Structures are given as structure tokens and as C-alpha cells.
Amino acid sequence: MTPSLETPRLLLLPLELEDAEQVERRFPRWEIVQYLNAIVPWPFPEGAALAHIRDVALPSVERGDAWHWTLRLRTAPDQLVGRIHLSREAGNNRGFWIVPELHGQGLMTEAVVAVNDYWFDVLGFPVLRAPKAAANVASRRISEKTGMRLVGATEKDYVCGRLPTEIWEITAEEWRAVRTRFPR
Numbered sequence: 683m684t685p686s687l688e689t690p691r692l693l694l695l696p697l698e699l700e701d702a703e704q705v706e707r708r709f710p711r712w713e714i715v716q717y718l719n720a721i722v723p724w725p726f727p728e729g730a731a732l733a734h735i736r737d738v739a740l741p742s743v744e745r746g747d748a749w750h751w752t753l754r755l756r757t758a759p760d761q762l763v764g765r766i767h768l769s770r771e772a773g774n775n776r777g778f779w780i781v782p783e784l785h786g787q788g789l790m791t792e793a794v795v796a797v798n799d800y801w802f803d804v805l806g807f808p809v810l811r812a813p814k815a816a817a818n819v820a821s822r823r824i825s826e827k828t829g830m831r832l833v834g835a836t837e838k839d840y841v842c843g844r845l846p847t848e849i850w851e852i853t854a855e856e857w858r859a860v861r862t863r864f865p866r
């Protein structure tokens with residue numbers, strides 16, 4: 683099961699079925715979906731957030747295959763502003779989005795630090811890998827800031843089409859060395 687986590691400015695709460703309504707309102711925006719996996723339906727049909735949470739995300743949590751959080755500002759804890767998840771899926775261990783109004787303030791970097799700690803220190807995995815569209819500059823920058831290494835290149839299908847893709851990686855040992863850069 684997914685525990686609540688905290689960062690200096692964010693609360694990470696375990697995803698619940700009741701979050702579907704807020705996800706449905708805040709998620710379907712081009713700035714959020716363009717570089718997400720093409721499995722995300724676009725245009726985003728009514729009910730798709732509920733269906734994803736109920737039929738995909740929460741069952742994967744129950745199986746122990748994934749850990750899903752919603753992001754909330756500590757100053758407005760009732761308002762869902764994004765999501766982040768971890769997964770056992772080979773080569774695709776983490777995913778995230780946050781509403782465009784909050785981009786560029788270092789918030790997702792905080793969430794990444796919290797879930798990286800959980801991945802390595804609590805779950806005990808030896809390595810974390812994440813693919814991302816090479817064009818997704820903000821996501822790439824998060825990888826750089828948190829000490830990941832570029833280990834491969836491929837192509838993948840995104841909501842916006844097929845794009846060159848980078849595979850980023852960090853080991854537990856590397857994470858523990860980089861972790862000192864960030865506040866506890």
C-alpha cells in the first residue's frame with residue numbers, strides 16, 4: 683500500500699477513487715498530456731480518469747506493482763495539483779505531472795526526491811529507470827538535477843506522436859550520494 687509522504691512544500695497522498703473528479707478537471711490539458719505515453723486517450727473522454735484510477739492504477743497498487751500519489755500544496759491540501767507514481771514495470775519506474783500554473787517552481791523536483799527515497803530506502807530497489815521524450819526539457823532537467831545518467835536512446839509513441847526518447851537511470855548508491863543536495 684502507498685503511504686503519505688511530505689516535502690518542504692507538498693503533501694503526497696495515496697491515490698483514492700475519490701480523486702477522480704479533481705483529476706478529470708485538472709489533467710486534460712495539452713501542456714500536461716503532450717509528452718505522456720500515447721496510451722492516454724486524447725481528446726480525453728469523460729469518465730477516463732475514474733476508469734484509469736479504478737481499473738488500472740488502484741489494482742496495480744493492490745497487486746504491489748505500483749505506488750500512486752496525488753500532489754497537494756501544504757497551503758491548500760484539499761486541492762489536487764498533480765500526480766506521481768512508481769512502478770515495477772521494467773525500464774519505466776516513475777511518472778509524474780503537475781498543473782501548468784505551478785510549473786518551474788521546483789515542486790516536481792521535491793516530489794521526485796520524496797519518491798526516490800521511498801523507492802530506494804523503503805522498497806529497496808537497486809536502480810530506477812525512466813524514459814522521457816527528448817523534447818520534454820522540463821522533465822529532462824529534473825533527471826539532471828536529481829543525478830540521473832542518460833543510458834540509452836530509442837523512440838516511443840506519445841500523445842503528440844512518435845518522438846526520440848531518452849532513457850535515464852540512477853542507482854541506489856548514486857541516489858544516496860546526490861540526496862545530500864536536497865533538504866530533509
Ligand SMILES: CC(C)(COP(=O)(O)OP(=O)(O)OC[C@H]1O[C@@H](n2cnc3c(N)ncnc32)[C@H](O)[C@@H]1OP(=O)(O)O)[C@@H](O)C(=O)NCCC(=O)NCCS
Nearest residue numbers: 714778779780785786787788789790791814819820821823
Ligand atoms: C515535467 C514537469 C512535471 C516538471 O514539473 P515542475 O514542477 O515544473 O519541475 P521543476 O520546477 O521541479 O523542474 C523543472 C526544471 O526544468 C526547467 N525548465 C522547464 N521548462 C523549461 C524549458 N522550456 N527550457 C529549459 N528549462 C526548462 C525549469 O527551469 C526547472 O529547472 P531549474 O530548477 O534548474 O530552473 C511538468 O512540466 C509537467 O507536469 N509536464 C507535463 C507532464 C510531463 O511531461 N510529465 C513527464 C513525463 S516524462
